[in-house]
Amino acid sequence: MTLETSYFMDSLVFSNIRQRPTRTIISVSGVALGVILVILNTGLVRGMLNDRIRRERGIGAEIQFTRKGSSMLSPSSVMSLDLRYGDRLRQIDGVSQVSPVGRYVQTGKSGLGFEQVDGIIFESYASISGLKVVKGRVFQNDSEVIVDEFKARQSNLSIGGEIQVFGKQLKVVGIYAPESGARIKMDLSALQTFLAAENKCTFIMVKVSDPDKQEEVQKRINSELPGNVVVLTRDIATGFGRSIPGIDGFVNAVLTLSVIVSSLVILLAMYTTITERTREIGVLKSLGASKSYIIGVIEKEAIVISMIGVAIGLLIALVAGWAIEHGTTLQLEFHWTWILTAILIGIGAGAIGALYPAVRAANQDPVKALAYE
């Protein structure tokens, strides 16, 4: 071992981390908690939205028509759109097909997250989206549903199985592909009956005859049926942050919270440490250690602790993410930018949290510090 590495291993920083295990464990947990918070929350937001967007886009219609105040992505069960809009849309130049969809939102089976049910008119929906029943058959009465392959796999459903919608046990009669919209589909009229919304739906899918002219059709719908929301399906991705109100605020709140948690834990841990080590800091000063040297020793210690916390936090977040995906209806999607953000937040918060104790230590009166019991 060279002189440098042996010094490195034996340095004050590492020996303090080893010699004060309780302090180290508590601070490592604090940082890990922050990292887990960031990764799981952003992963969840991203996963849920992207999953939804993928399925919304899979719907096959270029345009989605709905009333103001209801959104394809928002978790609410509003069926306020009159079905007669469908006839009026069909008459607009450039529109080739329309299909109304009713959407119902219920809590996920584990109580976490939510689950949507689409009420559709099978023939028109299938013709626009290309949806096919790959196993079993199409629903034929109010107590039958079909589900997509993901749902069947995740909830361990097979033909003849039962699924709870509106608190009722409905029978799964078919499995369909590809994924589009909600994962559970039933007859629109059945949904209308359940929700006591005769002749209503949530939105209407509009297929145009020439996809290159979808913007013109959108304009035409807007002028002929003003006061409604006419969205191009391809714009849903870019608009998704806005389509669920407060999602950016939520992500920012999570980030801020985790910075605060991590830096406070490190601040308290390092504050206790420097108080415990007042005399050692006095000795460092008597040896001629400058303020920046002392700040450096304490910051390095905090950063090493933070890095351990970040590594453990990452590991736990990834394992927890896997468990959540398999145990609930929630979808997670990790992205390297958020993982990087979590790492930077963990280490940065550690460095920030240690700053005050470090500066305080560096400014201690050496004579008093040496006399400290």
Added chain:
Amino acid sequence: MDEILLTENLTMTYRVGKVDVHALRGLNLSVNPGEFVSIMGPSGCGKSTLLHILGGLLQPTSGRVIIGGEDLTTLSDAERTDLRRRKIGFVFQRFNLFPTLSAEGNLKIAEHIHGKGKPSRDNRMRLEVLKLLQLENKMRHKPLELSGGEQQRVAIARAVINRPAIILADEPTGNLDSENSKIVLDMLSRLNRELGQTIVMITHNPEAAAVARRTIEMRDGTIVKDYLNASN
């Protein structure tokens, strides 16, 4: 010969409540390179204050302190810290080793600070000091695994390893039994004789003071006696 340490009219006044306490009253002291000086006196005579001022840990109320040609009293806090790094080695009554570091780690951190973050290139000084202090086999031990005498020898090694201009020792035998005291004092005097290390040592023990070549007696913040010890 130029003094390595010189004080002129050094005064130090503390304010305790509404009362001024005169710890030093116009103290004049000069120490030549290679001297071993003990400073004796009863508690409260100002000897600890003097040592802290000489080491740049305290700023005097008035007067001058010159160490190796640099006037400490004109320096900023950061400059005094830097002078301490370059020229002063402290030995304390309570050893003050870093408890989480091995004996070797304690020496290395002193070298690290002295070298401004660079590890020392030259092992010869360390080996010579360790041999002289008979610490070669103790380097892997943590302070709590060493006896008081051994801990103090490690602390002395730490103070001397960067070849400071002066070692300031504050009651180095105050926490030791007589046998270990004798060993530590013997080590200090060997460092002085064999390496020419200048040492200023505070003690209230006349036997310890007698190990030095020169003894200064203080009372009420000033020097009352300054004499050479015949036996040395």
